[in-house]
Amino acid sequence: MTKRLIYCIFMLCLAALATQAQQAASITDRAAQAAHDEMYNDALKLYREAEHTQGASSALYYNMANTYYHLKDNPRAILYYERALKLDPANDDARFNLNLVRTKAQIHDESNKNYxxxxxxxxxxxxxxxxxxxxxxxxxxxxxxxxxxxxxxxxxxxxxxxxxxxxxxxxxxxxxxxxxxxxxxxxxHGHQAIVMETEVLLSDSPRPVKQAAKAVGKLQAGQKVNIVDSIDAQGQRLFAIEMPGKMQAWLNATQVEKI
Amino acid sequence: MSLHAAVTFVAQAPARVVEGNKFNVTFVLSNAEGSGFTPPEIAGATKIFGPALSTSYSSSWVNGKSSHSSSQEYTMIYKATRTGRLAIGPASIDVNGHRMTTRPISVEVVAANHSGGGGNGYDPDPYPQHQQQQRQRQWEDPLAQSADKAVTGKDLFVRIEMSRPRVFEQQAVVCTIKLYTKYQISKFMPTLQPSFDGFLIEEVPMQPSLNNVETYNGQQYMVAVLKKCILYPQQSGKLTITSGNYDVNAVQYENFRTPFGTLSQPVEKELKVTSNSATVNILPLPEPRPASFTGAVGKFQVTTDLKPTSLKTYQAATYSYNITGTGNIKYIKAPELTWPKQFDVYDPKNTVTATPGAGNVSGSVRIDYTFIPQFAGEFDLPATEFTYFDPEKEQYEHIAVPARHLVVAKGEGAPSAHYTAANIELRPDAKGDLGLSRKQSFLLDKPLYYAGYAIPLAAFIALLYFYRKTLRERADVLGMRTKRASKVANKRLKNARTLATQGNRTAFYAEMLTALWGYMSDKLSIPGSELNKDNIATELEAYGVDETLRNEAIALIDQCEFAQYAPQLESDDMNHTLDTATSIIDRLEGVKRVNKTAAS
Incomplete structure (x- = not known):
């Protein structure tokens, strides 16, 4: 009797697992279908749901990046390609599309490294x-x-x-x-981030700048930055980023999104 | 840096007074000192008191700038004797030799039974203590105040006002946050600002000051505008602006009588004030939205221009939309244009020049489409329309943008990478199972990974330890013997040389043979017992010795064996044999061992 009960419970568990797995597959499948039908907002919603319920993967971020590109949100597309590459640096499709989107969007990273x-x-x-x-x-x-x-x-x-x-x-x-x-x-440790706002003014000290004249530099949406420091000031979180020539510049943490 | 404001002389009086009531008329001379004040005569009112002079001086430091202001106030108290409009003529005063006059103003006197509120009467006098006393002291008289009287929510409050109860999405609505008070304020601190979720905010710059009098719910208050902003709702439905919290210190006066009159002493009261919250009904923009609608709500005009007017291949040109008007000008998205495929087109850039006005933001936005023609020829930029929603008319308005004929001449340059990239498609989405997983683990975090190094290394060291004897021997055998071969041989040859000088032939050739065989044995790493005349040729060949040297070496051994037992040979042969042996060993030393597998 007990054996039978255990067997029953076991089978029920299996069934539950199986339906969960099936459901799991169906979210990304539905997302893929939505993307195929050019319902990009719906696709994105489903991809996010999949990420929330089942976790991420390089392929998922890659698909989300493509979707953002179709929605003309280049900074987010770049962010998600970078995330895809972070999970799997061997994802050649992500690398290819990242470079393509950057070329299309005219985004160049300033780097203080030599060739x-x-x-x-x-x-x-x-x-x-x-x-x-x-x-x-x-x-x-x-x-x-x-x-x-x-x-x-x-x-x-x-x-x-x-x-x-x-x-x-x-x-x-x-x-x-x-x-x-x-x-x-x-x-x-994820100290790299992508600029999300169209024009980010950089400050030479840890406080936000409002006027373009006082800024030490400007960043364009989609550019990649290296975060080297962060502080909380006046209820705001500020990041110090690496600049060419061993300089540091400060920006508001809300202006960038970590990879 | 000190900032002196302009000298002004103005008359101030309440807009409306009740017949039979006393009212103040104040003549304020700002930023100057005057003398010889002459008050005006007012027909229909009798002078009760005045002029009373009060002088105030203030200086303030704001952001490192100091500003000073001073004022002289001449207060006259009149009593209204008849209803109707009272004209207050100009008052005059001498300022530095000039005679300044006030602009005439008027006061409306209403019948005593007139119960309507005073409207938004302008009264700058903070203590209009003598007026409207018949109306149950609606305006708190400081002389009648006392510190023990509680300050209620009816005496001091903050209100959020919206200019309209319902607007369309993206239609401007003005939000004003005002402080209403019957008392003086000595300190004001917002502790929680209202939040404007669902709105984009355009703040109207303002310096809060208690400079207005307003009637609210039948009572008169001093009013300060704390914040004024123009809001653009971003979603339809009911949007709420949450209430804000403020710490306010109100000043009441304690009065006491003295032989010299009544003195009043200020008493501060700390209050916590919470404002109301305000809701606005946001109507969605009518559907269907025209395809050319890009979110502009307001009233706009559009012109386009092209720079430069003559186009050349590979040379950048800009086509611009100039949109001027009033509305959500900052949030207009660039209309999508159908460009010829032969053009390299960059993302449009918006340049906004707009200033917030009384009820909306007006100005202009220039949308620049930068493009680089890649081919010469004639192209058409098709006619489009710019569509905006006019919330007053509650309908979409279309402005026709005419087509443009573009003639591109040949220019210098090469196709840009951007243009080539624009024609490359993205690689497609990943299909099938995306391999979702929650964990991302790093080998470097795992101790097992380091064990992966330690275990083979330990095994290797153990192996070395276990075979240490063999290894030592092998190191001798292989490393040393070959190296030692010529050394030993040379020693023997030296021995042989002394034997040769002694003329001991038999011993000489015996020594020669021992030297040669020993050398071969060491060199070829073959024990002497296994080496004989039959296999030496093949072993030497396997070692990589060429045929002539091989034959010479074998001939020398043959010669020595023969000479050992043939004593009749000449003695000078010995030296010759010795030289030949030295030369052969020298040359054999120069031979490099070939790979066994390659040789076989």
Whole structure:
């Protein structure tokens, strides 16, 4: 009798789980259908609901970004492409569309990094922290194998492969680990943000500026900023952002949206 | 920096008084000192008292700017003797040798049984203590005040007023927040500002001051406008402006009689005042909205212009809409235009120049469409219309914007990346299961990840420790022996040289053979016992020694073996043999071992 009861409860649970899963699928499917029918506002609502009830994914943010683009909300489209890339830096579609939307919307980021550093940054940004960490670990284990080959094999050629291969793998492992840490810093702490307002005036001190003449700079909607500091002043939250030339500038936290 | 305001001389009197009542007429000279005041005669009123002179001086510092003002007030008290309009003629005064006069004003005297309120009578006198006493002291007389009298919500309150009870979405509605008081105010602090959810706000700049008198619910109050703003409702339905909270200090006067008259002493009372909340009914804009409607509500005019007028390929030009008028001018979205595909078009930019007026914002907005023609030829910008909603007429109005014929000549330049990008489609949405998940985990956060390094490393070290003997031997065998080979051989050859000088042939060749075999054995890493004349050629070949050197080496060994047992050979052979051996070993040292797999 008890067995039967347990069985019944088990089956009921399974059924409940199954319907939940089905429902889960149907929200994003309905969103996709709405987007296909160019009902972008509805699609967005459904995508948000899916995010709220089931969590996010790179693909979800990517689809939301596309939807925002169709709604002509370029800053939010850029924000969501960046979020998609944050979850999965290998999402090439998101990278492609991000660059396209930025070109279309004429958004250029001011960067104080030189060409080489930017290239290194881009390369590191191509894979997630976890991917880099996995590569680093695999390279490390392979390095140990190479060291073993060098130490235990008779064959001189094999020993050479072991020796130079080992050194190369050690370098790869170290660089990958460094990249993994860099990506971890970039994603886990989220100090990057996208400007949401059409024109944001920057202040050289932690207080908001109202007049354009007193601003130390201006930012355009859709531009990416690095947040380096934040304070609460007069009930407002202010962010310090990185500026070219090792300068800092302040803006209101409501003017940007963290990636 | 001190700021001196203009010298003025004005007469102030209540707009309306009751017949038989006393009323004040005050002549205020601001920012100057005068003498020889001559009051006017008023027909229909008798002078009771005056002129009484009071002087006030004030200076204030605001944002580092100081401002000073002074005033002399000559107060006359009259009694109205008949109904109708009383004309108060000009009063005059000498100021620095000039004679200044006031503008004539008039006072309406109503019959004593006239019960209507005073309207918005202007009375700057903060203490019109002698007037309207018959009306149950509606205006609190400071002389009759006392500190023990409670200040009620009827004496001091804040009101939110809306200019209209119902408006359309995006139609301007003026919101005024006013302080009504019967007492003087010494301190005023908002603790909670009203919130304007659902509205876009355009604030009208103002300096709050108690400079107005208004009648509200049949009673007269001093009124200060705290805040005035023009609101644009963003959604239809009932929108509420929540009440605000204020800390106010009201001043009452304690009177006491002395032999010299009545003295009054101010007593402050701290009050917490909550304003009312106001609601406005927002009507939705009539449906269907025209396709060309972009949210403009008000009254507008449109002109367009094109700069430069002669277009060239790859050279930027601007087509502008100039929209002037009154309404939600800041929130007008750029109308969408149908551009020829051969143009690179940038997002329109709005430049607003607008100022808030009494009831709405007026000004102009310029919408600039920047475009770069990419091909020469003739193009048409089709005729469109600019549509706005006129809330007075409650209908949509259309302004026709004529078509433009654009002729593009050839110019210098190259297609822009923006134009190319504009023709590239976005990559499509991700399909199917989007892989939603709540957790994003990082390997770097997990101790197991670091164990991934530690465990193989520990295993490796253990392996090294376990095989340490073998490793040491291997290091000797492989590393040292080959290196030692020539060293040992050279030592033996040196030995052989001394034997040769001694003329000991047998011993010399024996030493030579030991040196050669030993060298080969070390060099080829083959034990001496396994090395013989049969396999040495193949081993040398496998090592990578070329044929001539191989043959020479074998010939030398042959020669030494033969000479060992053939004593008849000449003695000078020994030195020659020694030289040959040295040269062969030298050359063998230069040979690099080839890869075994490659050789086989």
């Amino acid at each position: 080489l550093l930017t290239q290194i940054d881009n390369l590191v940004g191509r894979a997630s922290s976890n991917t880099w960490a996995t590569v680093a670990l695999m390279a490390f284990v392979l390095m140990l194998i190479c060291a073993g080959i060098y130490l235990f094999m008779d064959d001189v050629a094999a020993r050479k492969v072991g020796f130079f291969g080992g050194i190369a793998l050690l370098v790869i492992s170290a660089l990958s680990l460094w990249s993994a840490i860099a990506m971890y810093e970039r994603t886990a």
